[in-house]
Amino acid sequence: MASAMDRGSSMVPSSDSVLANGASLAGKREKEKDGSLTEQRNGHFRSRVEQRISNDTVLEDLAPLWDDDYGTQTVKDYFNAVKERNEADGGPPRWFCPVEYGHPLRDSPTLLFLPGLDGNGMGLILHHKALGKAFEVRCLHIPVQDRTPFEELVKLVEEAVKFEYALSPNKPIYLLGDSFGGCVALAVAARNPTIDLVLILTNPATSFGRSQLQPLFPILEALPDSMHVTVPYLLSFVMGDPMKMASVNIENTFPPKKKIEQLSYNLISMLPCLPELANIIPKDTLLWKLRLLKSAAAYANSRLHAVKADVLVLASGKDNMLPSGDEAKRLNRSLQNCKVRNFKDNGHTLLLEDGIGLLTIIKGTCMYRRSRRRDLITDYIPPSVTEFKYGFDQVVGLIRTSTGPVMFSTLEDGKIVKGLAGVPDEGPVLLVGYHSLLGLELTSVIEKFLSEKNIMVRGLAHPGLFTDRDESSSSEFSMADWVKVFGGVPVSASNLYKLLSTKSHVLLYPGGAREALHFKGEEYKLIWPDHQEFVRTAARFGATIVPFGAVGEDDIFENDLMKIPLLNDFIADTISRQSIKIRDEASGEVANQNIFLPVLLPKIPGRYYYLFSKPIKTQGMESILKDKEKANQLYLQIKSEVGRSISYLIKKRKEDPYRSVVDRKL
Structure with missing residues (x-):
């Protein structure tokens, strides 16, 4: 086995990479003759796991803006890696782990990657380093000439799952199934409903019976061997989007001319790699894989009702091989716990194309956890440098460009300075501020x-962003998903308690959704509850409270919806009844939190201005915990500071010669 494994420099030695737990088909067959062999292999793997842990080759934590290496690997690297493996390929299916995955975070769950039609297991090459921080990754490799039946492959994966479960019964096990691998993942989940599994399926081949290529299969079977050299070129355009593949390492900040030059170079450099598809999937292997796909789809579809696992389906809108968009809708209806994200501009080989990183998608859909119950505080992984660039350049880049945010803070001596020097670096810190219309001011705070x-500032957000109420089979990766990637958690007393106990920087808006969806004439009005909701919690942990004001966003839009009489009653009687209320017992105007999307009258964008007031230290204020009157006095002081910051900014913006977006751009 070792001689057939991992001879390339990209692989670790086979003794460390092979899951010697019955995953080898040859070993499985030997087990039927000698029942003690599995125990020997399991013992060998267990010692490797214990050695890995004892060597402390795990990470305790990740700092924000960590390097996920996205864009350094391309499709060309994928072909090179596959070619290297194919030169000495053979033997039974087996597991391996490329060294690029590095060291994972402590207590990371296991992720088993189940490849698609190619079977080589290198389909995650663009995501190696990022996934390697969050998971213990194992990739299944199925050699080109292997002819293991589908049910045997299912049992092979099942044995690996059971072994991982025996080692860590309180951790979830992730099955990442790409195309054909999606059928394997569903089959394993159906056969093991009591094991905590999380399935990530990318364009699953359960729709193989409705493939657009079905009429071509008989022609392919009759194709002479001499003509098979043309098949790779056909497959390259059917299986993926060449433009998306070639765009992986092109920065969005590149000027247009450089983008075109880099894209042209990438496309040209990909052409010599296409013949390698003939080695990855030669004719006899391709015909075998097509028959295997047929049986896999039938097997998985007949057992969908038995799948109890959490499932995330990723579907491409330009999949020319399978009807993945329609299949995502069907699976969403058929599976008990299913989420869907659609990627309308991607082809079948979603994992090898430019776009949002796989770990980003898993985090944004709240599918990442380290135990049976998801904890949004302890399971949180801070954004990488790629997520930071993508989120603030492409997702909210227009807002940042049009509003030109500028921030000021207050030092201990009361001096106001540009930047955030006045805000403490050490937590716990509670940032308490004013919510502008739609809450768009918070993106600049996080950035x-x-x-x-x-x-990393953890924002307390409305719980409606974290429910599955708005989930549908046509959902794309949205702003709500990015809120979770950048640290948003549902606002609650328990979450505030947890965040402050971990010495985090926390962002809180006492006015909540009512303030963010205020009406015309309510600009810069603090719509807060009558009583404190956070002061005593901050004092319990000795947190530093930093009041702040934000001015400018209300100059972009005006909420005029309530001027329409017929819609006024409709909102009160229908939409508000469906919304999530988090302050049913609160008094004052803030208790009226009817959540709806307002009709907005656009205006010329105004500039954002922020002022963080002098920090208020609660260290030594333990008396507040029992004295409600003192707690209320501090609460009113914080509210007054926010109001003063807003008044200061309104006055100062009149003196800004670059308040207008036109002046700033000129």
């Missing part, structure tokens, strides 16, 4: 703390 202080 500035990351770029200037390398601090």
Whole structure:
């Protein structure tokens, strides 16, 4: 086995990479003759796991803006890696782990990658380093000439799952199934409903019976061997989007001319790699794989009702091989716990194409956890440098460009300075501020703390962003998903308690959704509850409270929906009844939190201005915990500071010669 494994420099030695737990088909067959062999292999693997842990080759934590290496590997590297493996390929299916995965975080769950039609297991090459931080990754390799039946492959994966479960029964096991691998993942989940499994399926081949290529299969079977050299070129355009593949390492900030030059170079450099598809999937292997796909789809579809696992389906809108969009809708209806994310511009080989990183998708859909119950505080992984660039350049880049945010903070001596020098670096810190219309001001707060202080601010957001109510089979990766990637958690007393206990920087808006969806004439009005909701919690942990005001976003839009009489009653009687209320017992105007999307009258964008007031230290204020009157006095002081910051900014923006977006751009 070792001689057939991992001879390339990209692989670790086989003794460390092979899951010697019955995953080898040859070993499985030997087990039927000698029942003690599996125990020997399991013992060998267990010692390797214990050695890995004892060597402390795990990470305790990840700092914000960590390097996920995305864009350094391309499709060309995929072909090179596959070619290297194919030169000495043979033997039974087996597991391996490329060294690029590095060291994972402590207590990371196991992820088993189940490849698609190619079977080589290198389909995650663009995501190696990122996934390697969050998971213990194992990739299944099925040699080109292997002819293991589908049910035997299912049993092979099942044995690996059971072994991982025996080692860590309180951790979930992730099955990442790409195309054909999606059928394997569903089959294993159906056969093991009591094991905590999480399935990530990319364009699963359960729709193989409705493939657009079905009429071509008989022609392919009759194709002479001499003509098979043309098949790789056909497959390259059917299986993936060449433009998306070639765009992987092109920065969005590149000027247009450089983008075109780099894209042209990447496309040209890919052409010599296409003939390698003939070695990856020669004619006899391709015909075998097509028959295997047929049986795999039938097997998985007949057992969908038995799947109890959490499932995330990723579907491509330009899949020319399978009807993945329609299949995602069907699976969403058929499976008990299923989420769907659609990627309308991608082809079948989603994992090898440019776009959002796989770990980003898993985090944004709240599918990542280290135990049976998801904990949004302890399971959180801070954004990588790629996520930071993508999120703030492409997702909210237009807002940042049009509003030109500028921030000020207050030092201990009361001096106001540009930047965040006045905000403490050490937590726990509670940032308490005013919610502008739609809450769009918070994106600049998160970005500035990351770029200037390398601090991840955890925002307390409306619980409606974390429910599955708006989930549908046509959902794309949205702003709500990015909120979770950048640290948002549902606002609650328990989550505030947990965040402050971990010495985090926390962002809180007492006015909540009511303030963020205020009406015309309510600009810069603090719509807060009558009583404190956070002061005593902050004092319990000696947190530093930093009040702040934000001015400018209300100059972009006006909420005029309530001027329409017929819609006024409709909102109150229908939409608000369906919304999630988090302050049913609160008094004051803030208790009226009817959540709806307002009709907005656009205006010329105004500039954002922020002022963080002098920090208020609660260290030594333990008396507040029992004295409600003192707690209320501090609460009113914080509210007054926020109001003063807003008044200061309104006055100062009149003196800004670059308040207008036109002046700033000129």
